[in-house]
Amino acid sequence: xxxxxxxxxxxxxxxxxxxxxxxxxxxxxxxxxxxxxxxxxxxxxxxxxxxxxxxxxxxxxxxxxxxxxxxxxxxxxxxxxxxxxxxxxxxxxxxxxxxxxxxxxxxxxxxxxxxxxxxxxxxxxxxxxxxxxxxxxxxxxxxxxxxxxxxxxxxxxxxxxxxxxxxxxxxxxxxxxxxxxxxxxxxxxxxxxxxxxxxxxxxxxxxxxxxxxxxxxxxxxxxxxxxxxxxxxxxxxxxxxxxxxxxxxxxxxxxxxxxxxxxxxxxxxxxxxxxxxxxxxxxxxxxxxxxxxxxxxxxxxxxxxxxxxxxxxxxxxxxxxxxxxxxxxxxxxxxxxxxxxxxxxxxxxxxxxxxxxxxxxxxxxxxxxxxxxxxxxxxxxxxxxxxxxxxxxxxxxxxxxxxxxxxxxxxxxxxxxxxxxxxxxxxxxxxxxxxxxxxxxxxxxxxxxxxxxxxxxxxxxxxxxxxxxxxxxxxxxxxxxxxxxxxxxxxxxx
Amino acid sequence: xxxxxxxxxxxxxxxxxxxxxxxxxxxxxxxxxxxxxxxxxxxxxxxxxxxxxxxxxxxxxxxxxxxxxxxxxxxxxxxxxxxxxxxxxxxxxxxxxxxxxxxxxxxxxxxxxxxxxxxxxxxxxxxxxxxxxxxxxxxxxxxxxxxxxxxxxxxxxxxxxxxxxxxxxxxxxxxxxxxxxxxxxxxxxxxxxxxxxxxxxxxxxxxxxxxxxxxxxxxxxxxxxxxxxxxxxxxxxxxxxxxxxxxxxxxxxxxxxxxxxxxxxxxxxxxxxxxxxxxxxxxxxxx
Numbered sequence: 001x002x003x004x005x006x007x008x009x010x011x012x013x014x015x016x017x018x019x020x021x022x023x024x025x026x027x028x029x030x031x032x033x034x035x036x037x038x039x040x041x042x043x044x045x046x047x048x049x050x051x052x053x054x055x056x057x058x059x060x061x062x063x064x065x066x067x068x069x070x071x072x073x074x075x076x077x078x079x080x081x082x083x084x085x086x087x088x089x090x091x092x093x094x095x096x097x098x099x100x101x102x103x104x105x106x107x108x109x110x111x112x113x114x115x116x117x118x119x120x121x122x123x124x125x126x127x128x129x130x131x132x133x134x135x136x137x138x139x140x141x142x143x144x145x146x147x148x149x150x151x152x153x154x155x156x157x158x159x160x161x162x163x164x165x166x167x168x169x170x171x172x173x174x175x176x177x178x179x180x181x182x183x184x185x186x187x188x189x190x191x192x193x194x195x196x197x198x199x200x201x202x203x204x205x206x207x208x209x210x211x212x213x214x215x216x217x218x219x220x221x222x223x224x225x226x227x228x229x230x231x232x233x234x235x236x237x238x239x240x241x242x243x244x245x246x247x248x249x250x251x252x253x254x255x256x257x258x259x260x261x262x263x264x265x266x267x268x269x270x271x272x273x274x275x276x277x278x279x280x281x282x283x284x285x286x287x288x289x290x291x292x293x294x295x296x297x298x299x300x301x302x303x304x305x306x307x308x309x310x311x312x313x314x315x316x317x318x319x320x321x322x323x324x325x326x327x328x329x330x331x332x333x334x335x336x337x338x339x340x341x342x343x344x345x346x347x348x349x350x351x352x353x354x355x356x357x358x359x360x361x362x363x364x365x366x367x368x369x370x371x372x373x374x375x376x377x378x379x380x381x382x383x384x385x386x387x388x389x390x391x392x393x394x395x396x397x398x399x400x401x402x403x404x405x406x407x408x409x410x411x412x413x414x415x416x417x418x419x420x421x422x423x424x425x426x427x428x429x430x431x432x433x434x435x436x437x438x439x440x441x442x443x444x445x446x447x448x449x450x451x452x453x454x455x456x457x458x459x460x461x462x463x464x465x466x467x468x469x470x471x472x473x474x475x476x477x478x479x480x481x482x483x484x485x486x487x488x489x490x491x492x493x494x
Numbered sequence: 495x496x497x498x499x500x501x502x503x504x505x506x507x508x509x510x511x512x513x514x515x516x517x518x519x520x521x522x523x524x525x526x527x528x529x530x531x532x533x534x535x536x537x538x539x540x541x542x543x544x545x546x547x548x549x550x551x552x553x554x555x556x557x558x559x560x561x562x563x564x565x566x567x568x569x570x571x572x573x574x575x576x577x578x579x580x581x582x583x584x585x586x587x588x589x590x591x592x593x594x595x596x597x598x599x600x601x602x603x604x605x606x607x608x609x610x611x612x613x614x615x616x617x618x619x620x621x622x623x624x625x626x627x628x629x630x631x632x633x634x635x636x637x638x639x640x641x642x643x644x645x646x647x648x649x650x651x652x653x654x655x656x657x658x659x660x661x662x663x664x665x666x667x668x669x670x671x672x673x674x675x676x677x678x679x680x681x682x683x684x685x686x687x688x689x690x691x692x693x694x695x696x697x698x699x700x701x702x703x704x705x706x707x708x709x710x711x712x713x714x715x716x717x718x719x720x721x722x723x724x725x726x727x728x729x730x731x732x733x734x735x736x737x738x739x740x741x742x743x744x745x746x747x748x749x750x751x752x753x754x755x756x757x758x759x760x761x762x763x764x765x766x767x768x769x770x771x772x773x774x775x776x777x778x779x780x781x
Contacts, residue, residue: 054595055577055620057587058629122586195584272588273624353584360589375593377555380581382589 059275066267066280068210069350070288073263075213076347077406078296080340081159081317082257083303085403088313090253091243095300097253098260102293104458105261107451108417109289110441111424113282116268118427118437120277123361124268125416130365130490132423138490139481140474141416142362146355147473148412150389152262153351154396155405157184157191160344161397162317166337170330180317181400188397191349192390195356196381206350209342216339217295223327224302243309248461255461259406260296262413263347264289266354269361278438317402355389356382365493367485404469407462411470414455421452432492545572545615546673548772549639551630552605554598554620555579560605561647565612567741567770570674573609574637577602577620578629587622595620635778640670641743644764644771648740653681655739657732658704660689663745663776668704670774671743672711682708683719685735687728697722729759733766743772 061069078098086094115128126145130138161184168175243249264285267274274280299320303312306323315322320340324332360382363372376383396405425448427435441447459467548568552558554577577598581590599620606616617637623629634642656671658664671682684701688694701720709715725731736742744760764771 054599055579055591055622057591058621058623058625058632060624060628122588198582198584270586272586356584357586360586364589364592373589373592375585375590377594380579380590381584386584 057272059273059277061270061273062275063280063283064207066270066274066284067288067291068207069270070263070267070284071214071292072206072210072343072346073266073350073354074260074288074292074347075210075217075263075295076156076159076340076343076345078257078260078292079217079299080163080320080336080343081155081402082260082406083299083323084312084315084317084319086253086257086300087304087309087319089243089256090249091240091309092300092304093242093250094253094257094304094309095297097250097257098293098296098300100251100254101258101261102289102296104254104258104417104451104454105264105289105293106286107447107454108420109264109285110282111444111448111451112265112268112417112420113285113439114437114441114444115420115424115427116271116281116285117278117439118435120271120274120281122269122272122357123364124271124358125265125420126358126361128268129416129419129423130367131492132427133419134491135367135485135488136478136481137419138365139362139367139485140477141419142358142365142367143477143480144412144474145416146358146362146389147392147477148262148409148416149351149355149358150392151396151405151409151412152259153348153355153389153393154184154188154399155259155402155409156344156348156351157188157393157397158400158402158405159317160184160187160341160348163337163340163344166318166321166340170334170337181398184397184400185394187345187348188390188394191352192386192394195349195352195390196383196386197379206346209346213339213343216335217299220324220327220332220336221295221298221302224306224323225298227327228302228305251458251461255410255458256403256407257296258410258414258458260292261289262409263292263350265413265416266350269354269357282439352386352389352393355393356385359385359388365490366488367481403463404466407466408469408473411459411462411466412473414459415470415474418452418455421448421455424448425452434492544673545570546640546670547572547574547637548670548674549574549576549630549633549637549642550645551576551578551626551642552602552645553578553580554601555594558645559601560608561645561770563648563651563740563770564643564645565609565614566651567648568609568643568674569613570676570678572615572637573617574633574639575602575606575609575616575618576630576633577605577618578626579622580626581622581624583624587624590622595622634775638778639775640666640673641772641774644760644773646764646768646770648769651678651680651740653683653739654741654743655683655685655732655736657685657687657728657742657744658701659686659745661700663774664704665707666777667743667745667774668707668711670772672708672713674772676712679717681717681719682713683721683735683739684708685721685723685732687723687725687731694722694724729762733763736763736767736769739769741770741772742767743774745774746776 083094086097090097112125112128115132116124119127119131121127124145126138126142129141158180161180161182164183164187165175165179168179267281267284267288271277271281274284303319303323306326307315312319318340321333321336324336359368360373362368363370363385372384372388373382374384375381399405424441425445428444459470548571550564550568550573552560552575556579579590579594579598581587602618602620606618609616619633621629621633630642633639654671654675656667658667675682684704686697686701688697698720701722705718705720708718721735723731732742732744742763744763746760760771760773
C-alpha cells in the first residue's frame with residue numbers, strides 16, 4: 001500500500017471504495033477514507049461494493065474457500081453416488097462419459113467466469129441471464145435454478161442416506177427395509193433446520209471437510225491406479241472399453257452424471273462474498289471443474305478395474321465402498337464410508353443454501369413476492385427462502401428416484417448453462433456500457449457457441465421422463481412470469 | 495504510518511470551529527499530499543502529532559449503542575465509528591443490507607453526531623460481514639488506527655491507567671495517550687508489571703522514559719504518575735488496578751498471533767474491569 005497517499009485522495013479506488021453520501025449523516029466524513037488497504041484493490045469489487053448509504057459488504061471468501069464450495073458441492077455425486085450406476089450403463093467407457101461432462105462444464109465455466117467478473121453479485125447464472133437477456137429468460141432460469149438445486153439436493157440426500165445406511169451394514173445391524181430414503185429425508189429435515197437456526201459460521205469446517213476428502217481420495221485412487229496397472233500383482237484383464245450399445249450409452253451416461261458438475265456455478269451464486277472477484281472467481285470455477293473432472297475419470301478407471309461393470313451396478317450407490325474393501329479390506333471400506341458421508345453431506349448442504357440464495361435473487365428482483373427474501377433478525381437467516389428450498393427437497397428425497405432426480409437437476413442447470421453462453425455472445429455483441437469483465441474468456445464466441453450447443457445436446461440424451469419433468473417446470477416458470485412479473489424490467493439493471 | 499497524524503492535524507483545523515460537515519470538503523485535503531510526504535520523518539514532533547485514530551466497533555443491530563463516557567473519552571480522537579452486523583453464511587450480505595441497512599445507518603448517524611458534538615472527528619462505516627475479525631482488521635489497516643476501543647461505559651474520564659509491557663511499540667502508546675489526553679485534564683498512571691529478570695529499577699527507568707516522552711508531547715508533568723509492580727499474574731494486577739481508574743490503555747496480544755483485535759488479555763481485562771479499554775494496535779506491516 002502507498003504510504004504517502006493521504007486518505008482522501010485515493011477515494012474510490014480503495015478496496016471497498018466507499019463514500020458515504022453527504023446526506024447519510026451530517027457529521028460523518030463525506031470524502032471516502034479509503035486508502036489502499038490490506039490487499040491489492042480490486043476495482044471490480046470496489047464498484048460493486050460501493051456504499052450506497054446503507055452500508056458496505058465485507059467479502060470473506062478467498063480462493064481456497066471458493067474452490068472448496070465448488071469441489072465440495074460437486075465431488076459428493078461423481079465419486080460417491082454415480083460410479084456404480086454409470087459403470088452399469090457404460091462400462092469402463094463411463095470414464096469417457098465423465099470426461100465429456102468435464103469438457104461441457106469447462107466450456108460453460110469459462111463464459112460464466114467472464115460474466116461473473118462483469119457482475120460479481122449473488123445470484124450467479126440467474127443474475128447474468130436476467131441482466132443480459134431480459135426478465136422472461138431470467139425468470140425461467142431463476143425459478144429453474146431454484147428447482148434445479150432442489151432436485152440436486154434431493155439427489156444428494158438420497159446418496160447421503162445410502163451412506164448412512166451403509167454405516168448400519170458395516171456395524172452388522174440388519175434393517176428390515178432399505179434405509180437410504182428414510183435417512184435421506186431425515187437428513188433433509190435436519191439440514192434445513194440447521195440452516196434456519198444455525199448461526200455458527202461453517203466456512204472453516206467446509207474447507208476442512210473438502211481437504212480431508214481430497215486426501216482420502218488421493219490416497220485411495222493412487223493405490224487403486226497402481227493396483228489396476230498391475231503393480232501389486234497380476235494385471236487385471238481389462239474389460240471391453242465400450243459397452244455393447246456403442247457410443248450411445250456413453251452419451252446417455254454423460255447426461256446422467258452431469259449432475260456431478262453442477263457445483264461450479266454455485267461459486268457464482270456467492271460471487272458477492274468472494275474477495276478479489278476478478279481473479280478468484282475464474283480460478284475457483286475453472287479450477288474446481290478441472291480438479292473434480294480428474295478425480296472422476298480416475299475413480300471410474302479404478303472402480304471398473306477392480307470389479308466388472310455389472311458387479312459395480314449391483315452395488316448401487318455405495319459401489320465405491322466395495323471397491324475400497326477389495327483393496328485394503330475393512331479399513332478401506334470404513335474410510336470410504338466416512339468420506340462418502342462427508343461428501344454427500346456437504347453437497348446436500350451446499351445445494352440447500354444455494355437454492356435459498358436462488359429464491360432470494362428472484363425475490364429481490366420482484367419476480368416472486370418480496371416476502372420470500374425476508375430475513376429473520378434473530379437468526380439473520382432467510383427463513384421463507386430456506387423453507388421454499390427445504391420443503392420440496394424433503395418431498396423429492398422421499399421419492400428416492402436417484403436417476404430421475406439427478407437428470408432433472410442436470411436438465412434445469414443445462415438450460416441455464418446454454419443461456420449463459422447465449423448471454424455471453426449477446427453481451428459481447430451489444431457491448432453495453434456497464435459490461436466490462438475483468439476476465440475475458442479466450443476465444444469467447446467459439447467457446448460459448450460450442451458450450452451452448454453441447455449443453456442442449458446433452459439434454460437430448462436424457463430419459464424421456466426427465467425431459468418431461470424438466471420441460472414442465474420450465475413451462476410453469478414461464479407461465480408464472482406471464483402471470484406475475486411481466487412488468488419487471490431487468491435487462492441491464494444494476 | 496505517520497501521514498495519519500499529519501492528515502489529522504489538517505483536519506483538526508478544518509473542523510475545530512464546529513463545522514458539522516466534518517473533514518469532507520476536498521479543499522482541506524489538497525495541500526496535504528505534499529505536506530504529508532515531506533513531514534513524514536518527524537513522527538516524534540509533538541506539534542504535528544495530530545489526532546490519533548481510534549476504531550470503535552459497534553454491533554448496531556444487536557442493540558449495541560455508544561456507551562456512556564465514550565464521547566468524553568474520545569473527544570480528541572479521530573474516531574472511526576464502525577457499525578457492523580455479522581450474518582450467518584447462509585445469508586447473502588446484500589440481502590441483509592437491503593433489509594437492515596437504512597435502520598443501521600440512521601442509528602450510526604446518531605452516534606456519530608454525539609461523538610462529533612463532543613469534539614471528535616468522526617468517520618462512519620457500516621459493514622455487513624460474515625466475519626467480524628476480517629472487517630475490524632481491514633478497517634484498522636485502512637485508517638491505520640492506533641487503537642481499538644472495547645466499548646464499555648464509564649461515568650467520567652478523570653484518570654486513565656496505561657499498562658505498558660515493554661519498549662517495543664511503546665511509541666504508539668504515548669502517541670495515543672498524549673493525543674487523547676494531553677489537554678483534557680486527565681490523570682495518567684503509567685503501569686508496568688515487571689518481566690522476568692527485570693529489576694524494579696529497570697522498570698522505573700523504563701517508565702521514566704515514557705513519562706518524559708509524554709511530557710514532551712504536551713501532557714502536564716504533574717498529571718503523570720508511574721507505578722511499577724512485581725505481579726505474578728499481570729492481567730489480574732491490571733484488572734485490579736483498573737478499578738480505581740476510569741479507562742485502561744493496553745497493548746494488543748502477542749504480535750505473533752495475528753490480528754485478532756480482541757485477543758485474550760485485553761478481553762479478559764475488559765470483562766473484569768467493565769470500563770472502556772483502548773487496545774493499542776501494534777504497527778501493521780506494509781503490504
